Amino acid sequence: MTELRSNRRISVSEASKPILPRHARLKFDETRQRWVILAPERVLAPDDIAVEILQLCDGARSVADIIDLLVAKYAAPRDDIGTDVLAMLQDLADKGFLTQAREKTA
C-alpha cells in the first residue's frame, strides 16, 4: 500500500510509526567512518544511540515497538528508555528530520 508522508508539526507518541523523510538520508560515511544524516544544506552527525534508534524507524514499527526492543536489548527500565526515545524523536521531528507513515486517505 502506498503511504503518504507528511512531516508537518508531528507530535511523537508511542503509537507513532516514525521514518526519516525523503530529504533526510541516514548513511554510513566511509571516508569519515561514521553515520551521518544528509539533509538540505546540512549534514548531521547522530551519535551511536541515535543511529540505533533511527535504524529501527522504518515507518512500520511503532515507537512502542522500538522502546520494547531497546528495553530487551539493554535490560534497562522501560520508563527511562521510553522518555529518552520520545525526547530524541520529538527533537528530530521539530527540526524537520522525522516524519511518520500513515495510511493514504485520499
Add this chain to the structure above:
Amino acid sequence: MSPTLTDASPVFTDPADSLAIMERTRSTAETFGIPLAVLAELTHRCPLQCPYCSNPVELDRGSTELTTDEWKKVLSELAEIGVLQIHFSGGEPTARKDIVELVQHATDVGLYSNLITSAVLLTRDKLAALADAGLCHVQISFQGNEPVVADRVGGYRNGHAKKLEVARWTRELDLPLTVNAVMHRQNLHQLADIIQMAVDLDADRLEVANVQYYGWALKNRAALMPTIDQIDETSRIVEDAQLRLKGILDIDYVVPDYYALRPKKCMGGWGRQFFNISPSGKILPCHAAETITGMEFESVRSNHSIAWIWQNSEAFNRYRGTGWMPEPCQSCAFKEIDFGGCRCQAFALTGDAGNTDPACTLSPVHAEIFKLAATESTEGRDRFIYRNFKGGTLEPDADHVHGR
C-alpha cells in the same frame, strides 16, 4: 556501548546533542578536510536575467562547459574522496540536456543530490524523471510573491506562474521543497507574503537571502540596497515567522552584511569547508571567486586530482586559515570566527582581496562604504542592469514604470 541508554550518552538528557551539525563541530585547527558538500555549476546559461545573479560578470560560454562524461567523472571522483552532497546549480542546471543522466549518476555513486533551479524550463515529465533518477531535494528560486514584481526582477515573462506550477509538481511527486527568496529593496515589502506563499506551497524550508553585493549585484547596488528601516522590519518579520512556523516551515535567514557590525563567515572561511566547480571545470573556493581578477584557479581538466587542487593549489592556500591576514584582522579576537569576512567583497570594494572585508566595522573603509550604500538606498535609482552574456542590459525606463 554501555549497558543502558541513559548511561551511554548525554544525548538523552539533551536530545539536541545527538544531532551535532558536523560543519559546526569542526575545530578551526582542522582546516581543510574534504568538504561534505560541493556546488556544481553545470552551466551559466539561464533564461532568467536577475540583476543580483551570483555568477561572475564574465560568464562561461556553453561551448566551454564540461561534457556529460567529464561531469560524470567529476561526480565519481567527488564521491570517492568523501563528498556526501552535490548541489546542481548554474545558471540554470536544467538548461543542460543531460541533467537527468547526471542526477542518476550522482545517485549511482551515492551522492545526496539537490537541484537548485529557477524552475521555468521544467516540465512535469522532466521533474518526474529527475525524481526517478534519485533526486533528493528541489530548491526553487522566487523573485517575489506575485508576477508584477517577480517577473520584472527575473526579466522573464510568466516566470512566476511557472515557478508556482513547478513547486506544486515537486510536492505532488513527494520531493522535498525549499523556496529560495533573494531579497532587496524592491521586493522586501513582499516578505510576509513570500513566507505565506512558501507555507501554501507546502515547502519544507525557506531561505530568505539578502543580496550579497559583488559581481552583478554590485553593478546593481543602487537599485537593490535596502534601506535601514527595511532591514529592521525584515528581521522582525523573519523572527516572528520562525517562532510561529516552528515544525511547519524551517526558515534560514541571511542577514545583509552591509548593515551588520561584523562580517559574515563567508563560505565558512576560504578553503575550509566548501568548493564549487564552474561550468568549465574550474575548482573555486566560492561561486563568486572568479570576480577576483588576477587569481589562477585550477581545472578538473588539468592533470591534478580534485583532492590535490583542494589541498595544494595556490588559490586555495592563499587565504586559508589566519596566517595571510593583515591588521586589523591579525590581532582580532574574532579572526577564527569570521576569518576576515568575504574575500570577494574585500576585492570588490577595496581592490585587494587580502584586505579586511569592509562589512566589518573595524575596516578602515567601513564607515565610508556603509554611508554610500545607505545613501544609495534612499535615492530611488530603481532601474536594473539585467544579467546576460552581453555584459548586462539596462532596463528600459518604460518597463520599469509599468512594472511598479
